Amino acid sequence: MVDKAIYLSGYRMRLGSSTDKKDSGRLHVDFAQARDDFYEWECKQRMRAREERHRRKLEEDRLRPPSPPPIMHYSEHEAALLAEKLKANDMIVNQYMNNGPWELRDKCE
Numbered sequence: 001m002v003d004k005a006i007y008l009s010g011y012r013m014r015l016g017s018s019t020d021k022k023d024s025g026r027l028h029v030d031f032a033q034a035r036d037d038f039y040e041w042e043c044k045q046r047m048r049a050r051e052e053r054h055r056r057k058l059e060e061d062r063l064r065p066p067s068p069p070p071i072m073h074y075s076e077h078e079a080a081l082l083a084e085k086l087k088a089n090d091m092i093v094n095q096y097m098n099n100g101p102w103e104l105r106d107k108c109e
Helices: 002-008 035-063 076-088 090-105
Strands: 012-014 024-026
């Protein structure tokens, strides 16, 4: 109710079709008397602004591309197990044997 009164504050009004000065006037909301109501209105306005910012942030977060998967951090033990598994894989050893001399001569592109 207060927000509607504040919105209309300052409008000029006329009673009926009379142009007499006594039948016209300007709307004025007295904030000194309605200070508590004005404070409540300001609180509601801030609450609406907060809700709008929250909605906007949720929408931006929803449209943002997904984050890359987290990087795996291996412990020393897990790294040693992985190294043993790679050493046991013949394909990797064969590739290294084929590419190793090229890398040593610095001719690998």
